[in-house]
Amino acid sequence: MKISRYSVGHEVAALPQPVPPAQLTAQIVAARIEDSFVQAVNVDTTRVADATEAELLALRWLLADNSCYAGMAGKTYHQIVTFGEGRHGQVVFRYTAAAQGGMNVDGTAVFLGRGLPYGAATADAATLKQELGGTYGVRFSGNWTDVELTKVKCALSLVPEADREAVRGVEFARVAGLSGDGHNGYTLALFEHTFAAHIASTGTVKVATAAFDKDARGFVGTYERRLPPSVRVLLHEIGHAVESAPHRIDAWRNTTVTVNGLHPGTVQDHTPVTQDVLDEALRLHHRDFSELNKLSLLASGTYNAALHKEPEVKKLIADCAARKGKLAVLAGQVTAMLDDPGKGDIAAKTVKDIQADFRAITDAYTYAAKMLSGGPYTDDSYQELKRDAANLSQDVIWQPYREELLRWADVRLRQNAWEALHKTWQGGRTGREQNFVRYVNQQNIGYDLTNYSTTHWRSIDRFGYELYAEAYSYWLVHPDALTAHHAQLLPYFTNGTHRISAT
Numbered sequence: 001m002k003i004s005r006y007s008v009g010h011e012v013a014a015l016p017q018p019v020p021p022a023q024l025t026a027q028i029v030a031a032r033i034e035d036s037f038v039q040a041v042n043v044d045t046t047r048v049a050d051a052t053e054a055e056l057l058a059l060r061w062l063l064a065d066n067s068c069y070a071g072m073a074g075k076t077y078h079q080i081v082t083f084g085e086g087r088h089g090q091v092v093f094r095y096t097a098a099a100q101g102g103m104n105v106d107g108t109a110v111f112l113g114r115g116l117p118y119g120a121a122t123a124d125a126a127t128l129k130q131e132l133g134g135t136y137g138v139r140f141s142g143n144w145t146d147v148e149l150t151k152v153k154c155a156l157s158l159v160p161e162a163d164r165e166a167v168r169g170v171e172f173a174r175v176a177g178l179s180g181d182g183h184n185g186y187t188l189a190l191f192e193h194t195f196a197a198h199i200a201s202t203g204t205v206k207v208a209t210a211a212f213d214k215d216a217r218g219f220v221g222t223y224e225r226r227l228p229p230s231v232r233v234l235l236h237e238i239g240h241a242v243e244s245a246p247h248r249i250d251a252w253r254n255t256t257v258t259v260n261g262l263h264p265g266t267v268q269d270h271t272p273v274t275q276d277v278l279d280e281a282l283r284l285h286h287r288d289f290s291e292l293n294k295l296s297l298l299a300s301g302t303y304n305a306a307l308h309k310e311p312e313v314k315k316l317i318a319d320c321a322a323r324k325g326k327l328a329v330l331a332g333q334v335t336a337m338l339d340d341p342g343k344g345d346i347a348a349k350t351v352k353d354i355q356a357d358f359r360a361i362t363d364a365y366t367y368a369a370k371m372l373s374g375g376p377y378t379d380d381s382y383q384e385l386k387r388d389a390a391n392l393s394q395d396v397i398w399q400p401y402r403e404e405l406l407r408w409a410d411v412r413l414r415q416n417a418w419e420a421l422h423k424t425w426q427g428g429r430t431g432r433e434q435n436f437v438r439y440v441n442q443q444n445i446g447y448d449l450t451n452y453s454t455t456h457w458r459s460i461d462r463f464g465y466e467l468y469a470e471a472y473s474y475w476l477v478h479p480d481a482l483t484a485h486h487a488q489l490l491p492y493f494t495n496g497t498h499r500i501s502a503t
Contacts, residue, residue, distance in 0.1 A: 008450060008474060008481035010076040012229050013218025015093070018065050019082050020058040029061045036064035037072070039098040040106040047223070048089075048111045055111065058083055059091065063107040066093060073097040073105050078218050078226075080116060088116055090219050090226050110223070117219050117226045118154050121146035128153060137270055138167055142174030148212060154227065155234035158476045162499065166245035167238060169202035169252065169270025178208045188233050191240040197418035198258060198282060199251040201272035203244075205237045220477045232473045239472030243432045243465055246501055247422040254414045258282065261407050284408045286401050287369060289362055295323070295397055296358040299330055303351045306334040307344065325396035326354050357393040361401050364388045368405060371412070379416055385409045429463065431501025436492070437464035438502060445486040449474070472498065 021028065033041055043059045045051040062081060066072065072095040081089040090112045098104035123131070128149040129140050136156050140149075152172060159167065178187050188211040193203030215228040241248075256267045259281040267273060286292075302320050305313035313334070320331035333347040368385055371377050389405035392398060424431065440447065447457040447467050456466035474481045475493040482490040492498055 008478070009484040010078055010092075010481075012078045012220055013080070013214040015066055015069075015077050015079055017082070017217055018062065020061045020065075022084075024054065024057040024061055026057065029057050029064070032061050033064040036067045037103045037105055038064045038067040038095075038107045039100060039104050042106075042108040044108060044110040048113060051111055055083055055089065059089075059109040059111060062091075063093065063109050067095065067105055067107060072103075078220065080217050080219060087114070088119075088216075089114055090117065092223070112223055112226060116216060117221075117228050118151050118231070119147065119215070119228075121150045122153065123150075125149055132156060136164060136167055137169055139169070139171045140174075141171055144172075144174045148174070148207075148230075151212075151215075151228055151230050152234060155231045155238065158231075158235065159238055162496065163238075163242045163245075165249060166241040169272070170241060171201065171204040171272075173204050173206045175206050175208055177210065178206060189237045191237040191244075193241075193244060193248055194251075195244075195247065195422075197251055197415040198255045198278060199248065200255070200275050200278050202248050202252050202270055203241060205234070205241070207234070207237075222478055222480065227477055232477050235473035235476050236469045239469035240465065242472060242498070243436075243468050244430055246432065247418070247430060250418055250422065254411075254418060255281075257414065258411050261410070282411060284365075284368055284372060285404050287365060289365070292358055292361060292401065295327070296355050298323070299327060299351045299354040302330060302334055303344075303347050306337050306347070309338070313338070323397055325398075326350060326357075326393075327397055330354070354397075357395065357398055360392055361398055364392060364405055365401070368408065376416075377412070379413060382409045382412045382416070386413075430465075431503070432498065433463070433465045433468055434502035435500050436468045436498065439492055439497070440464065440467065443486065443488040445489050449482075449485050449489075468498070 041060050041063050043056055043063075045056065048055075058081065066077075074097065075095050077093040079091050079093060081091045083089055092108075092110040092112065094108045094110070095105040098106050122128070123146065125144055125146045128146060129144070132138055132140075132149070132153055138156070144152075156164075156167070178190055188208055190206045191203060192206065193199070194201075211233045212228075212230045215230050218229055219226040220229050220232045221227040252270065255273065255278060259267045259273055259277060262281045262285075263277075266277065298316065298319060302313070302316040304310075305316050317331045317334055320327040320334070322328075330347060330350045333343065333350055337344045337347050364385065367388070371381065371385070386406060386409045389402055389409065392402045392405075394402065422430070439445075447464075448454040449467060450470050453467040453470045456463070471482060471489060472493065475490065479490055479494075482493070
């Protein structure tokens with residue numbers, strides 16, 4: 001595809017931030033217009049019925065002052081204007097080519113409202129964190145201000161209900177700065193997550209101070225709904241969460257089942273676990289046969305002590321009785337054998353049963369251990385291990401070992417299922433991203449939605465996740481921008497196709 005334009009139709013906070021002279025008069029404004037490239041000057045105040053004469057003069061002066069920059073024709077800017085100390089206005093500056101040609105332009109300033117969008121907190125920080133955690137299941141770390149959290153609340157409120165599962169458990173981490181990716185990205189915010197069948201958390205959105213820098217200089221959104229630029233930054237990262245949701249949601253489900261299978265109740269909802277806890281749950285336990293061997297030796301040692309009437313036989317009988325199961329049965333049989341040696345055959349058979357159980361369990365563990373060192377193994381192999389484990393003795397003395405083999409085989413089966421579903425695409429590329437890339441190519445939608453989507457597409461081997469995230473954010477803050485870019489881009493999101501993975 002050929003780069004033709006960056007076509008969201010407007011630029012945000014792209015103009016310098018000139019402050020009109022404190023004492024403006026009609027004569028000063030007229031002189032500034034005369035000395036500029038602007039020909040026709042129009043100020044639209046229909047949305048601010050009580051616009052003052054000072055505000056009108058300031059907007060006319062700014063229209064003229066802005067026109068001194070080359071290439072203004074055809075440009076639209078969403079700007080925050082400073083009328084004076086603590087007084088701001090939300091203004092769209094629009095320039096078209098003037099009839100005179102050259103650098104001459106006609107300018108229009110649309111005065112949309114006063115103040116900074118979401119510039120005041122709706123509650124204190126602690127209350128907002130609690131509210132957002134309860135409503136969306138998100139977590140927070142770092143030093144968030146109440147105003148910043150109000151903007152996070154705004155962003156999350158725009159996310160459709162069908163996409164909100166993607167942010168459950170996600171941590172919003174406030175950081176001072178980010179190092180970037182070498183492609184002008186990852187300096188404002190960054191969504192980090194692990195691409196694996198089991199994960200310790202559902203992901204983290206890191207938000208830098210720079211993410212809020214433009215909030216006092218520009219706005220995003222429509223004429224009817226103006227939003228701070230940081231809201232689109234946040235929605236971009238949430239777009240990454242939505243694009244990666246299937247594999248993260250399935251991986252967290254695996255983690256929940258796996259960890260709670262070893263330590264019931266450890267995982268509550270989406271609360272993260274430590275990597276050590278997760279690693280322990282993924283591990284095959286009881287691989288040290290010394291404990292198993294002790295049980296087998298206890299059985300044979302007790303029988304032999306009774307056979308030879310050795311002095312420690314009573315202690316060994318007590319140890320067997322304490323173990324319960326077949327060993328407790330053996331304790332009774334050996335006690336009877338001491339009174340009647342003719343009953344030794346019964347005890348000997350029980351010893352052989354225990355030793356047979358021991359060999360079967362160690363054989364199953366040896367097979368499982370082989371899987372740890374080799375592989376990958378298919379579902380058939382793990383199902384075979386499950387069948388072998390299910391057929392092992394259900395005697396109480398072997399129960400922990402039998403249950404562990406069954407648990408671990410299920411862990412591996414879930415891992416195989418996750419990989420079969422989510423590792424279809426090379427390099428961790430997701431099914432939702434690939435579905436989007438196919439659609440973009442089929443519809444001949446330019447990847448040049450924004451400067452960043454263009455740079456990333458060209459530099460990262462036609463990966464589509466940044467274009468997906470950019471389009472997702474504009475869908476929620478300014479859907480007309482997607483239509484301006486390509487008529488078929490907006491329906492991809494409004495129809496819910498962005499939730500479909502390629503097959």
